Amino acid sequence: MFHLLDIIGTIAFALSGALTAMSKKLDLFGVFIIAFVTAVGGGTLRDVMIGSTPVGWMLNLEYVYVIGIAFVLALVFRKKFDRLRTSLLLFDTIGLGVFTLIGLEKGINIGLHPAVCIALGTMTACFGGVIRDILCTEIPVIFRKEIYATICILGGIVFFILKKFNLENDILYLITSLVIISVRLMAVKFKWYLPTLENE
Amino acid sequence: MFHLLDIIGTIAFALSGALTAMSKKLDLFGVFIIAFVTAVGGGTLRDVMIGSTPVGWMLNLEYVYVIGIAFVLALVFRKKFDRLRTSLLLFDTIGLGVFTLIGLEKGINIGLHPAVCIALGTMTACFGGVIRDILCTEIPVIFRKEIYATICILGGIVFFILKKFNLENDILYLITSLVIISVRLMAVKFKWYLPTLENE
Amino acid sequence: MFHLLDIIGTIAFALSGALTAMSKKLDLFGVFIIAFVTAVGGGTLRDVMIGSTPVGWMLNLEYVYVIGIAFVLALVFRKKFDRLRTSLLLFDTIGLGVFTLIGLEKGINIGLHPAVCIALGTMTACFGGVIRDILCTEIPVIFRKEIYATICILGGIVFFILKKFNLENDILYLITSLVIISVRLMAVKFKWYLPTLENE
Numbered sequence: 387m388f389h390l391l392d393i394i395g396t397i398a399f400a401l402s403g404a405l406t407a408m409s410k411k412l413d414l415f416g417v418f419i420i421a422f423v424t425a426v427g428g429g430t431l432r433d434v435m436i437g438s439t440p441v442g443w444m445l446n447l448e449y450v451y452v453i454g455i456a457f458v459l460a461l462v463f464r465k466k467f468d469r470l471r472t473s474l475l476l477f478d479t480i481g482l483g484v485f486t487l488i489g490l491e492k493g494i495n496i497g498l499h500p501a502v503c504i505a506l507g508t509m510t511a512c513f514g515g516v517i518r519d520i521l522c523t524e525i526p527v528i529f530r531k532e533i534y535a536t537i538c539i540l541g542g543i544v545f546f547i548l549k550k551f552n553l554e555n556d557i558l559y560l561i562t563s564l565v566i567i568s569v570r571l572m573a574v575k576f577k578w579y580l581p582t583l584e585n586e
Numbered sequence: 587m588f589h590l591l592d593i594i595g596t597i598a599f600a601l602s603g604a605l606t607a608m609s610k611k612l613d614l615f616g617v618f619i620i621a622f623v624t625a626v627g628g629g630t631l632r633d634v635m636i637g638s639t640p641v642g643w644m645l646n647l648e649y650v651y652v653i654g655i656a657f658v659l660a661l662v663f664r665k666k667f668d669r670l671r672t673s674l675l676l677f678d679t680i681g682l683g684v685f686t687l688i689g690l691e692k693g694i695n696i697g698l699h700p701a702v703c704i705a706l707g708t709m710t711a712c713f714g715g716v717i718r719d720i721l722c723t724e725i726p727v728i729f730r731k732e733i734y735a736t737i738c739i740l741g742g743i744v745f746f747i748l749k750k751f752n753l754e755n756d757i758l759y760l761i762t763s764l765v766i767i768s769v770r771l772m773a774v775k776f777k778w779y780l781p782t783l784e785n786e
Numbered sequence: 787m788f789h790l791l792d793i794i795g796t797i798a799f800a801l802s803g804a805l806t807a808m809s810k811k812l813d814l815f816g817v818f819i820i821a822f823v824t825a826v827g828g829g830t831l832r833d834v835m836i837g838s839t840p841v842g843w844m845l846n847l848e849y850v851y852v853i854g855i856a857f858v859l860a861l862v863f864r865k866k867f868d869r870l871r872t873s874l875l876l877f878d879t880i881g882l883g884v885f886t887l888i889g890l891e892k893g894i895n896i897g898l899h900p901a902v903c904i905a906l907g908t909m910t911a912c913f914g915g916v917i918r919d920i921l922c923t924e925i926p927v928i929f930r931k932e933i934y935a936t937i938c939i940l941g942g943i944v945f946f947i948l949k950k951f952n953l954e955n956d957i958l959y960l961i962t963s964l965v966i967i968s969v970r971l972m973a974v975k976f977k978w979y980l981p982t983l984e985n986e
Contacts, residue, residue, distance in 0.1 A: 407729070413780035415736050416729025430635065435830065437839025439637025444702045464783060502844045516921075521716075523725050525923050529807075529816025536815050580813035583864060607929070613980035615936050616929025630835065639837025644902045664983060721916075723925050 391563075392488070395481025396449055397456045400425040402478060403518050404460035405467060410522050420518055421457050425449065427514035432489055432506050436496060479570045483563035485511035486538045490545055490562075504542030511538045533573045533580050541566035591763075592688070595681025596649055597656045600625040602678060603718050604660035605667060610722050614661075620718055621657050625649065627714035632689055632706050636696060679770045683763035685711035686738045690745055690762075704742030711738045733773045733780055741766035791963075792888070795881025796849060797856045800825040802878060803918050804860035805867060810922050814861075820918055821857050825849065827914035832889055832906050836896060879970045883963035885911035886938045890945055890962075904942030911938045933973045933980055941966035 403424025407417040423430075426443045433441040443449040460467075467474065489510030493503030512528055512535045519526040528534045545562040553561075572578070603624025607617040623630075626643045633641040643649040660667075667674065689710030693703030712728050712735040719726040728734045745762040753761075772778070803824025807817040823830075826843045833841040843849040860867075867874065889910030893903030912928055912935040919926040928934045945962040953961075972978070 408783050410725065410730075411782050412725070412729045413731070413733075413782045415733075415780055416726070417783065419729060419735075434634055434834055435839065435841050436844070437637070437837070439635065440696065440698065440702075441635050444636070444698055444705075447699055447701060450701060461783060496840065498840065498844055499847055501847060501850060502840075505844075520720060520920060520923075521726065521729070523720075523723055523923055525810065525812070526816075526921065529812045529819060529921070530810075531813070533813075533815075535819075580815055582811050582813045583808050583817065583861060608983050610925065610930075611982050612925070612929045613931070613933075613982045615933075615980055616926070617983065619929060619935075634834055637837070639835065640896065640898065640902075641835050644836070644898055644905075647899055647901060650901060661983060720920060721926065721929070723920075723923055 391480050391484045393448075393452055394477050395484045396425045396452050397459075398474060398477030398481045399485075399514055400453045400456035401460050401467075401474060402515070404457055405464070406518055406522060408460070408464060412522075417460070418457050420521060421460065422453050423521065424514045424518040425453050425456070427517040428485065428510045428512060429488070429514075431513050431517070432492060432509050435509075436492065436498075436506070438492070475571075475574060479567050480563075482511050482534070482538065482570055483541065483566040486541050486566055487545075487559055487562060490542055500542075500546045504539055504546070507542045508535050508538040511535075530582070531579070533578050534570070536580060537566055537569050537573065540569060591680050591684045593648075593652055594677050595684045596625045596652050597659075598674060598677030598681045599685075599714055600653045600656035601660050601667075601674060602715070604657055605664070606718055606722060608660070608664060617660070618657050620721060621660065622653050623721065624714045624718040625653050625656070627717040628685060628710045628712060629688070629714075631713050631717070632692060632709050635709075636692065636698075636706070638692070638696075675771075675774060679767050680763075682711050682734070682738065682770055683741065683766040686741050686766055687745075687759055687762060690742055700742075700746045704739055704746070707742045707745075708735050708738040711735075730782070731779070733778050734770070736780060737766055737769050737773065740769060791880055791884045793848075793852055794877050795884045796825045796852050797859075798874060798877030798881045799885075799914055800853045800856035801860050801867075801874060802915070804857055805864070806918055806922060808860070808864060812922075817860070818857050820921055821860065822853050823921065824914045824918040825853050825856070827917040828885060828910045828912060829888070829914075831913050831917070832892060832909050835909075836892065836898075836906070838892070838896075875971075875974060879967050880963075882911050882934070882938065882970055883941070883966040886941050886966055887945075887959055887962060890942055900942075900946045904939055904946070907942045908935050908938040911935075930982070931979070933978050934970070936980060937966055937969050937973065940969060 400421040403421040404417050406424075407420035412420065426449055430441045430443065433439060463470075486507040489507035490503050492510075493506040498506070515528060516526040541562050544565050545558065548558055548561060600621040604617050604621040606624075607620035612620065626649055630641045630643065633639060663670075686707040689707035690703050693706040698706070715728060716726040741762050744765050745758065748758055748761060800821040803821040804817050806824075807820035812820065826849055830841045830843065833839060863870075886907040889907035890903050892910075893906040898906070915928060916926040941962050944965050945958065948958055948961060
């Protein structure tokens with residue numbers, strides 16, 4: 387089940403990358419690379435920073451295949467994604483929850499401090515999008531518009547609080563992802579933003 | 587011989603970085619750094635992602651010296667590179683072939699899947715230029731204009747097909763680089779591009 | 787003492803990141819992340835490239851707390867930093883000296899060549915700012931305006947020359963940081979720049 391959600395999240399992230407790249411008029415290779423880094427960039431950054439190398443996607447080709455499929459879907463249905471906006475948002479949100487959990491788990495497995503584990507979860511879920519935006523020379527959208535990473539941090543905090551109660555892992559994972567997914571959907575629906583602060 | 591070609595490629599990549607940096611009006615330090623990352627950035631990214639650390643250029647200073655020489659050449663001859671355009675293209679293309687092979691070999695040595703080895707070859711040859719463009723806040727040229735990375739991928743596929751026939755390594759390397767070099771020169775001459783796709 | 791200076795440098799770097807991010811109208815999360823990468827980005831890049839993982843700040847949470855404090859200071863006093871410009875410059879310059887030494891030391895500890903150690907010192911001190919600028923889609927300021935990295939290189943050369951005289955480590959560190967700090971302050975006061983070179 388968790389594995390299926392991971393695949394759904396990977397597809398959603400790859401699609402978001404491919405769509406951004408096409409709107410920037412990149413060529414086929416550019417679209418593929420942006421789809422790829424959007425999907426696995428956060429996890430790659432995490433693996434490199436904790437020293438888990440070769441990084442994940444090099445050892446488990448499944449991600450490469452899944453991104454390949456998402457790439458083809460993006461090409462074929464590129465004019466129809468407007469109508470699929472709601473489904474895409476849902477998939478993307480599932481990815482957000484699952485990727486945060488994967489990052490949290492990686493940090494816990496090597497004995498890092500909870501605050502660092504939360505940072506790893508957030509990195510896994512959000513920094514593929516940061517790399518996507520940088521490669522398209524945009525200031526990363528999660529730094530200025532959407533409340534997105536903050537939800538991963540919130541999810542991570544909920545996770546560690548619940549962990550104190552010795553819940554089973556399955557329950558722990560379920561609640562954490564539901565918190566992330568529901569807060570994210572509410573944030574989109576009610577247009578929640580973080581404040582910006584000017585210094586001039 | 588292969589080593590000599592590696593040096594030629596490094597010089598060509600460093601020159602291309604230095605020229606880009608000068609056209610962006612960077613200062614001397616900026617020009618040196620851009621020359622440096624263009625030449626070794628792809629290999630550094632590869633080494634970091636497969637966990638081969640300290641990364642290559644830290645253990646073999648030869649690259650540092652060669653880039654230093656290229657940097658001086660770029661400063662001295664900076665107004666004459668227009669006339670050298672054809673030689674530069676040839677050197678750059680040699681670099682493309684050699685760097686792809688180095689990346690492929692690194693992946694094979696640690697037992698990675700052929701598809702990942704091809705990704706590593708392409709990364710080695712092309713991502714120094716990606717980092718150069720990002721540091722100059724340009725959308726990477728290989729994502730939008732030139733058919734470049736695709737040729738490395740093609741070369742990698744040829745390499746693994748030929749490998750099935752138990753050719754000697756020397757022959758294998760020679761044919762792969764000749765494929766990459768000749769396709770690249772044809773792509774430039776006949777102005778081959780990858781299609782771009784719009785989603786709006 | 788050295789430790790205290792490291793803290794001061796980290797705060798100064800985090801503040802410079804937060805101020806840049808606020809002037810770009812990023813949201814609270816964006817401001818925090820830019821403050822964070824400006825302070826620890828150079829050291830993180832160094833650790834990843836030499837294979838010292840998990841990277842420094844994941845193992846020593848002190849940096850995370852210090853950056854958190856700097857972030858709060860930046861928010862509260864954001865309209866008053868203009869009057870603090872001179873103090874900030876001094877703190878930033880202390881950071882430049884200390885971070886260069888930390889990078890040099892890391893390289894020496896794993897037996898790298900002096901030239902590579904100097905590169906690591908410069909990277910530690912300067913590349914947090916490079917990542918800050920890239921995330922804000924600016925061409926890095928140290929590549930085009932300020933004489934900054936060059937001073938770290940100079941400090942590194944002084945360090946290795948003095949090292950030949952078998953000075954005690956404390957004296958060696960003191961002189962090197964004083965060289966970096968005084969040259970930097972003079973560079974700002976007398977508006978020293980590196981030349982830029984045009985190729986057209």
